[in-house]
Amino acid sequence: MGLQVGIVGLPNAGKSTLFNALTRAGAAVAPYPFTTIEPNVGVVPLADERLQWLAELLRPPRVVPVAVEFVDIAGLVRGSHRGEGLGNQFLHHIRQVDAVLVLLRAFRAADVPHPEGTVDPMRDLAVLDTELILADLATVERRLERTRALARTKPREYGEELHFLEQLQAHLNSGQPARTLPRTAQEQAILSGLFLLTEKPRLYVLNLGEEQVQEAQSLLQPLLARAQAEGGAAMWICARLEEELAQLDGPEAQELRQAWGLPPDAVQQLAHAAYDLLGLISFFTVVGGNEIRAWEIRRGTTALKAAGKVHSDMERGFIRAEVVSFADLRRSGSLAAARELGLVRSEGRDYIVQDGDVIQFRFSV
Ligand SMILES: Nc1nc2c(ncn2[C@@H]2O[C@H](COP(=O)(O)OP(=O)(O)O)[C@@H](O)[C@H]2O)c(=O)[nH]1
Ligand SMILES: [Mg+2]
Structure with missing residues (x-):
């Protein structure tokens, strides 16, 4: 999806x-x-004009944005x-x-x-906000009931979750959306599991x-x-x-x-x-002469995870990523020219993929 x-x-x-x-x-x-x-x-x-430019350069049968x-x-x-x-x-x-x-x-x-x-858009927004917040409150309250019961028998395991859910309940009760509540990484995990609408x-x-x-x-x-x-x-x-x-x-x-x-x-x-x-950026892959494709990833994604986005085999057998920025590629005019100019870098699994990177993943099967 x-x-x-x-x-x-x-x-x-x-x-x-x-x-x-x-x-x-x-x-x-x-x-x-x-x-x-x-x-x-x-x-x-x-x-994406970059994808268009790549398509004109390489003329593959398939271009997938x-x-x-x-x-x-x-x-x-x-x-x-x-x-x-x-x-x-x-x-x-x-x-x-x-x-x-x-x-x-x-x-x-x-x-x-x-x-x-x-007709009053800001009033309508208030109506929508109220409905979404109330729906979230119902979700949080159902979870609270469960957590309270669990915390009674295992206070050490569920104490923190209970405390956070109570904070969240108070926050929503004061008319604020879940996404404005400060949270730790651990609390974030609890929140993610709730699928709240105002998050x-x-x-x-x-x-x-x-x-x-x-x-x-x-x-x-x-x-x-x-x-x-x-x-x-x-x-x-x-x-x-x-x-x-x-x-x-x-x-x-x-x-x-x-x-x-x-x-x-x-x-x-x-x-x-x-x-x-959503903080998404795009990188591009060229598969033989057959396909040019754009992929979406969150900013900050590593080369290893980006490879996994393309194919799980590429992540499992990851060796390296050959990367050229779109700007460098356009300036050089072709992949071969970019290679000659030394603009195609060899990057390891921890490399942070940049918006517009054109990547060829090397992997073993
Ligand atoms: N006059 C006018 N009518 C619009 C405009 N946008 C939507 N409508 C009409 O408003 C009615 C409801 O639109 P619809 O898209 O079905 O609303 P929904 O209930 O939010 O899905 C339809 O008859 C639309 O043609 C607009 O910009 N101007
Ligand atoms: Mg409708």
Whole structure:
């Protein structure tokens, strides 16, 4: 499974519209085989000019970019945590994603009812926050009960966990998301096992109407401030326009984008923002003359672990990694020239892979 981003928001915020825009735009990025894995899971390949350059240089039959999967998660409404609307069904879906895209409605449309009666994105955010925090509280309280029972018989083993869970409960009870609670490495392990919704990194997206584009920056301001305070990201989009534009071809769509004041590629901006939010970088592999492929890894990953990402055999039998940075490769013009210039380095298992590295793994089977 690839990197997954769950789209959450109140009903009629435009989640499905955004989802369609994302997946249709994804479909247009040749040569990636477009897929909607399930009706509500779509794949957006990340455009990367470095990969494109490599593809032009080496012309392999297959070019595989990294991709971000978006999941349209329905059913989050005020009262969800106690079973309103579709109740807790959404929880199951959000628990599995790596990051949460919070979509907030700014567009005004008399024919599209708002579940809260008026358009107010920051109020909606408060509603969503409350639901997610309450859902997490329920999870933590279930775990607390178990840990309390265990701590009664084995206080030495479970004392610390109990103490941390109580801290976490108080933190959530005060209206704060799990991700702002300081923790030790040991506590992090407990947290990871809980799959809390408010622990996931967030990308805030404000869904604007066509007529609001001119004032986009000022409308985005409160959300941007919030995102900056929590180390997240915020951007705006016109989901409905993007959905329509995604069906058009290059030049025509670009002209309309300019006329509307939209960015040249909002869908890619969004996918890249999610990628960056998760601290992901890309490295590239060239497999014989057959395939060029981009791989996503977390910043700070070693050559050994990167090899394992490509194939478990490569990790097991790792000998060394032959690495050239993309910048060096482009400057030299070809892999052979880079080799002659001594720009292809031989790196060991502990080498920290850098964004844009072109790597050939040497391994024994
Ligand atoms: N006027 C206007 N309508 C929009 C916009 N974005 C979405 N909608 C409409 O709002 C309704 C609800 O959108 P949908 O994507 O189904 O919302 P969801 O419930 O969050 O999945 C649909 O009729 C959309 O066409 C927008 O930017 N402007
Ligand atoms: Mg929907």
